[in-house]
Amino acid sequence: MADWLFENPTASSNGTMAVLDEASTETKGKSPESWLREFSVATGLPCLCLDRDLGCIVGQSHPEMLPFVSTELLQRLDEIESLEVRRVTEQLTTFAIPARANDRLIITGYVLSTRGARPAELLFSAVEADWGETRLNSWLSSIPVCDAKILQRLLDSVGREFHQQRREGELQLELNSLSQQIDYTYEEISLLHRLTRNLQLSRPSKELADMCVRGLYSLIECVGTVICIQDSSNEMHFLTQGRMPFDQSGLARLLARFEQHDWNKPLVKNKLQHTLLGADFPGLKNIVIVPIGEPQHRRGWIISTNLRGGRDFGTIEANLIASIATILGTHARNIELYDEHDDLLVGFVRSLVSTLDAKDPYTRGHSERVALVARCLGRQMQIDTNDLDDIYLSGLLHDIGKVGVDDRILAKPGQLTEEEFLQVQQHPMIGFQILQQLKSLQAILPGVRHHHEAFNGKGYPDKLKGDEIPLMARIIAVADSYDAMVSDRPYRKGMPLEKLEDIFRRGANEQWDPRVIDAFFVVKNEIQKLCESYSPKRGNLLREKQSSRSGIITGRTLLQR
Ligand SMILES: [Fe+2]
Incomplete structure (x- = not known):
């Protein structure tokens, strides 16, 4: 019932039932039939679904319902923006409401004013529908009997209930989203904190990279992540978590495809299934590639592929991977500088000691x-x-x-x-x-x-x-x-x-x-x-x-x- 929204502030304050938010993911997955059923159960009223564009009935809550829609309503379908309750005759009252905001579907229905009433409009409708007397009588005896004012209050009340449920649903979604964001941020900070605690130059690049690939894989929820990194002895290491849609030679081919990319920023590619790249690398749906180290001191690459849940890679994933790449690149460069400094110092002290020995x-x-x-x-x-x-x-x-x-x-x-x-x-x-x-x-x-x-x-x-x-x-x-x-x-x-x-x-x-x-x-x-x-x-x-x-x-x- 969270599908219903009373979005008009005026309507909310005066109790007029309004419509459903287009952005509701729950609603998008529901059919008009399910809205009709929910509405009918909540109100106890049989109802129909009208299509504004087609100008006809496209659904009904009860299979045996007499499909009556007043001519006046049919003529005003495009004008229905919120709940309307109209007393058509002494004996018949109708209601109508848009199914969703800016939607072409209208939910409508009717009630009798008194038990035993036989409104002429319904009799004509029964003839058009080729209903027999027995079927019509049975239907008339089952139609709810309700005063127009009471019907208005009933629908307003149900509307408020729907609105409340809708808001609770939205708030719950927001809460869940915030919780997920907080969880993610916490995990991200923990990973970065863990890495910065392990930046000693005594820690080999491969060991730090291994820590990174595990952390990234658990955080990003992708199918595969690989870090390839060259250590201080120029040995290349390929550290993989999960499943990658290509091997080491495939990775080389892939990187060659992006030689012209501006590597000052991460490369993010989504929806690759029907692209040439996707055809050349079967199973590759989306990918983030980030280099490790500056161009003149390139140390390797971090690549994540195929985000789970059919999602696309975005800024959050790319920025996290870029941060990790910066840490790895800086660490590798520091080791390089340390070694260079060391070589100089060793040479210097050797010279000094040799000089003394010679003297x-x-x-x-x-x-x-x-x-x-x-x-x-x-x-x-x-x-x-x-x-x-x-x-x-x-x-x-x-x-x-x-x-x-x-x-x-x-x-x-x-x-x-x-x-x-x-x-x-x-x-x-x-x-x-x-x-x-x-x-x-x-x-x-x-x-x-x-x-x-x-x-x-x-x-x-x-x-x-x-x-x-x-x-x-x-x-x-x-x-x-x-x-x-x-x-x-x-x-x-x-x-x-x-x-x-x-x-x-x-x-x-x-x-x-x-x-x-x-x-x-x-x-x-x-x-x-x-x-x-x-x-x-x-x-x-x-x-x-x-x-x-x-x-x-x-x-x-x-x-x-
Ligand atoms: Fe001395």
Whole structure:
């Protein structure tokens, strides 16, 4: 009954029944017969359906109903805009109402004023319809008896009821639609939120794309979604959810068809069944295609096909897919930039370490051993993994300032003069000044600048004391001293471990941080093996490439874990 609408405000206020909204999807699916039945059941009145254009009856609520329509009504069919109740004679009252707004169908009927009445109009109509006396009498006895005013009130009352039901139906539809929109928006936000939480550079493009294709497939309700994406090693991945109407080669053919498309916006194609594209790709009904990445950094494509429920793809689906493509493209590009930056940094640090090794070949490998020992000490002191990476790198470059010290002083086998020693003491600050220009290496600067500070404040260059000295530097100081004392030099043999341990014990709290010395004694065997197994001939300890990105651009890709 929600099919009926009393759309005229005046009609609503004065109770005049009006018509049905054309936009009602429920009504569009109903036949005039079903309207007649519903109206007849609600009012208890037999009724007919008239076609304004044809000017004749096209339906009736009761098979045995006498098909009477007053001549006056037939002449005024085009004028009926709302409910009309007319007393045709003393004995006969008729009513008429448009079935729907701006509709050509009119519902009409009649009642008797008194029981036993035999209106001449009905008698004539019976003769025309070739009804016999018995049939007519039977029909007349079954016609409702009703006063015109009461009929008006009855139809108004039913009209209001229909209107109310109609409004409730509309509101329910609106509510359902809003609920669906809220559900969709919530799911969309959840998906985007989930993705942004997983944008670490350590997450491979394929893994993120897999998350995307699953999310899109469940959200968009299409028959198939595919993401093809090229990872950082240039391997192409095809990640599919649902059923696609083409395989990988078909996808290539499909994309070739749209080479001229302006890919700054998604490509949306609907109703493809009877098109050339639909003929070339059987089963393809509609499609959205969005590229991943900018044209100069194209990383792949997202394609959704065949929206369920016979619906067309629209802005909502296209925008969502475009958002996901932007996330994937940005993530892939960031990985690319990270790798490029990494390559530069690796090359730079290699150059620095090689330069130092070339300048002072006798201490070749010292930097790398200090880095290894420092990291071992840091791990024993339960320092965070990322900080251990910084300690390692700082150990690797701690003496880089020696490139600014006279070669003859560095290579001098005997005792240094005071002036020479002052020049050597410059190397932490020289190293600091070289590296401080590099944003990526900021985290390692404390180890470079302060690895010659002494715990009692008698070191250099800043004479820091105790905890004023950055922990990184206190750790590197122990690692540096260890390697310097145990390593052989052309002019002396390495110190026996027993003697070194004695020096460390005596120097704790004076030269070195006692907590680092404590850590040394716990892992001294591990450190000894580490240094004994290390050989510069095995090559540089710098890694070629780091498979897992920390997400922060530093020199961590240089690190051997
Ligand atoms: Fe040094």
